[in-house]
Amino acid sequence: MPSLQDGYNFTPTTDEELQKITVGELIPYDVPITLVEYDPCWPEQFERVANLVRSVLGSKALWVEHVGSTSVPGLCAKPIIDMLLVVADSADESSYVPALEAAGFTLRIRESEWFEHRLFKGPDFNINLHVFTVGTSEIERMLCFRDWLRSSDTDRDDYARVKRSLAQRLWRYVQNYSDAKTAIIQDIMERANAVE
Numbered sequence: 001m002p003s004l005q006d007g008y009n010f011t012p013t014t015d016e017e018l019q020k021i022t023v024g025e026l027i028p029y030d031v032p033i034t035l036v037e038y039d040p041c042w043p044e045q046f047e048r049v050a051n052l053v054r055s056v057l058g059s060k061a062l063w064v065e066h067v068g069s070t071s072v073p074g075l076c077a078k079p080i081i082d083m084l085l086v087v088a089d090s091a092d093e094s095s096y097v098p099a100l101e102a103a104g105f106t107l108r109i110r111e112s113e114w115f116e117h118r119l120f121k122g123p124d125f126n127i128n129l130h131v132f133t134v135g136t137s138e139i140e141r142m143l144c145f146r147d148w149l150r151s152s153d154t155d156r157d158d159y160a161r162v163k164r165s166l167a168q169r170l171w172r173y174v175q176n177y178s179d180a181k182t183a184i185i186q187d188i189m190e191r192a193n194a195v196e
Contacts, residue, residue: 013175021111026173033167033177035076042070045125046081053085053129056103060096062086062134067142069163072149076160078174081127084142090133091116105129145185148192155188 019026046066054061068082069075087096097107097118104123111117115138118131132139149156162184171177 011179013173013179015172018173018175021109023107023110028172030170030172032170033174034078035163035167036079037076038072038074039070039079040073042066042077042081045127046071046083049081049083049122049125049127049129052103052123053083053100056099057085057087057096060087060099062088063139065143067130067146068128071146072156074153075149075156076163079126081122081125083127083129084139085129085131086134086139087131088134089116090118090131090136093118096131100129141189144192145189148188152188152191155191159184159188 043066050064053064063086065084067084069077070081089095100120101107105120107118108121109117109119115132115136120129121127122129149159162181166177166180
């Protein structure tokens, strides 16, 4: 495993690539990442926003899950609730975007070339609502990663250690910090998949 000092080898997403997928203005971050200790209120915050999503979309919300670091008890995280929303076709924005926007969500990312991923920011809580089409492999990967970290103290602690090391750096965009975590996530996923 590469050392924490070298931060793994990774290729950061470029400004041009980020501008291509960003809806609205691309604003540099240029400050250290803020990580906080696990907050037991995060599941309640997730449920509040999930209930709003379900009430707004009704049966179009096929699945709403709490994912990311805030969904793993004991794991440090950026204080942003990551949510997974599964719809029939995430590329069919007319079927769900207007309803979410009317409820105060803001579409910020449109990644047509990566599983037709869409990302919304929330109306009141600091959330990232990730939208994917039912059956997309990324859905299973996100849930597997979450579930593995919930069950493996060793991998959860290793992941936290890498996150803390990377968070000390200045990142032009938060996406660059996420890119830098790719190798540790792949290592953990290999172990998780080997058990299945």
